[in-house]
Amino acid sequence: MCAGAIVVRPAAPGTTRACSSLPALALLVVGAVTAVLYGVVDSPLIHGSAFVVAGVGGAAAVVVGPRWHGARPGLAWALLAAACVCFLTGALVRPWAVGQDGTSALAADAATVPGYLFMLLGLAGLLRTRGRLPSHAVIDGLIVFIGAALCSVLLLAVPAGSIADRPALVSALAALYPIFDVILVLLLVSLAFTTAARRASYLLLVASMSSLLLGDVLYAIIGVSGQLTGSRLLDLPFLVGFLLIGAAALHPSVVELGRAAPLPVQAWSWQRLLLIGPALAAPFLLTVFVSGRSATDRLVLGVGGAAMVVLLMMRAVSAVQGYAAAQRRYEHRATHDPLTGLPNRLMLAAEVRRLLTTRPANRTWIWVFFLDLDGFKLVNDSWGHHAGDQLIAEVAGRLRAALPPAAMVARVGGDEFVVVHLGDRSDALAVADRIIDCVNTPLQIRQVEAVITASVGIAGTELGPAGVRADPPLSADALLRDADTAMYQAKADGRGRWVMFDASMHERVRERVDIEQALRTALAQDDLRLAYQPIVDLESGALIGAEALLRWEHPERGPVSPAVFIPIAEDTGLIGPIGRWVLDRALCQVAQWRTDGTVDADFWMSINVSPRQLRDPGLSRALDDCLARYDVPASVVVLEITESVMIDPTSATGQVLSDLRQRGIRIVVDDFGTGFSALGYLRSHPVTGVKVDRAFVAGLGASAKDEEIVRAVVAMSSALHLTVVAEGVETPLQQSVLAVLGVLYGQGRLWGDPVEPQEFVHRWSAEAATADPVPMTTTEPVSMTTTEPVSMAAAEPTQGCGGGS
Ligand code: C2E
């Protein structure tokens, strides 16, 4: 079966559609041949056979097609199939029945009348799936309905019903058919007015119904003069109708007939006017025909015409109201946040501007509170965006409930809100406390009770009656910018607090911009350097690796700590090129040391990589290039990642990590224990080791709690076959406690601060030569500002990998 082929072999879309449309096409071709034979060949046998072929083919297709394609609703299609069977029976019986006496014709009607009922119910069933019909479709449908009804009743039904020389039931039925047709018109028009995508099935169904209507109208026209049967060509539209409805049911787009695809609110399109125009003209044209007829006929016409006028007025009112509502919705959407329903940045800025231009009777202040949720990204990352949205909506609701109605609460970004409030300074501080408190209250996310905090920046400017204030108030943009700056300060001061803006904060922002620019220049001019800190075997003190740490001297500020400039580089994207520079220099260095014998083959180089670098799929390729360029094996490289990387749910990071791991590159989690990592994360990521954060190492020998933590990390790591390095080891006591706890490797001042390559060579070549690993507790670290001449006592080839030299 074709449907099976579509699932199993997903070929090009065109192929599958052609394949599925084939039965509908085949039926249409057979139908066309049958219709031609029926029309051209003058043989009762051919006529009967043609009708049987068309009728049985059409009915079978209506039974099978919708089921095959899974079209809904099944009941509507079952009713349409029943209608086809009834019509076919009626059509086959009619020629025989009409040949008998007048009442025998009723035998055909006994099949055809239920056929109409089934068809009307079936179409109504399809329409029901469109839900509530739009008012414009209902009104337009009713206009067409009244026009058709007036024509049908006055021109066809009344004359047919009033023929006296035949049984009353035959006349009544003859009058009934045009009325069925009018209802059919109403349903078809409603279908047309509520269908946006006019696919093949829809067009075939409409064509089929139109063909049936044509047949009925032709019969009704001859019925006016009392005839019940005429030329065989009068039956041709029914034959064609059967085939078309069969093809509609077989076509794959039949599934869309039962789906709601409403048209947008419509002005009167020309297609619609084409239907409505004749309907509106009907009462005027009909006055000509009924002028000589009974008063009832004229009354029907008058009522019909009046109803149309009322409908037209309702249509006009509904269109105007529709546009007004759409306009309101549009304006609301443009000025409000869809998730929380709060005003957005646009409306906020307009409101602040409005307040700044008002002249209150008494002096007052306008306060802007810029609020950012702390650690919101973590919620998003750990529990997904849905939970993040829930949290935002909850915070929005709390803020709105906690603050006075006169205060404006707006959402201006992902997790950023702004509150605008008028009052004096003490009011402002009370509002700030209320904001902090209402966000702090625990909330439920995915069955977990979470506490989230907010950092709030406050900025204000004085408003007052004309002439009272000396300085003009700040602009809206300046107020928002100042509040934003103060918010950053609140974050820097430890989060979960509010900070009032003061002018010195701008200085800090400028500083950041300055550092960014200088860092760009340093990178371009190769002014960055790498320092190397030894990693040793805790027991023997033997060198087993080194960590490459970035150093940078700002032209005016002097040495800047990586803890300051790395976050700026991450924010600005500079970390990409900087990270690659570090990889290149560190691998160049290790290659040199391996060649000149400073280090042995097992020596590893630890390189820090930031989360942003790990989202770059090109990282593995860059590493491959470096490894190939300097001819060092991948096993030499250890990448230090932060704990936050492990909870980054982006598949990009996971992919990069596993690419790296597949190459044999080791991955350790830096500063382990300070972030949010849990055992589960270590197990589900391709990491090979952890570096115990120096915060825990510092307490060893003094804090039992820290000892417990390190013991737990060691136990967990050995269960997962992870290496453990302790960082920040400063004292022999810490060294011995670590050894007792089972930590094998250490790094810290006890063996030396990060130093320039030359000094590293000097220290560790000398150690290798004496084979006497003395802790370098007394060695002066090469500070970031050092300008001291470098000792050249060590092996020569240290040129070319340092940068800035
Ligand atoms: P980290 O990777 O945890 O590096 C260890 C930090 O501890 C270094 O600080 C090092 O100088 C310091 N340290 C070493 N031994 C001791 C000790 O005994 N006691 C104390 N108190 N501190 C010690 P540094 O060089 O200032 O680097 C700070 C952070 O900047 C690094 O932390 C790392 O996260 C980041 N960083 C440094 N270089 C790079 C780099 O090339 N790329 C990236 N992405 N981050 C880097």
Ligand code: MG
């Ligand atoms: Mg590190």
Ligand code: MG
């Ligand atoms: Mg560290």
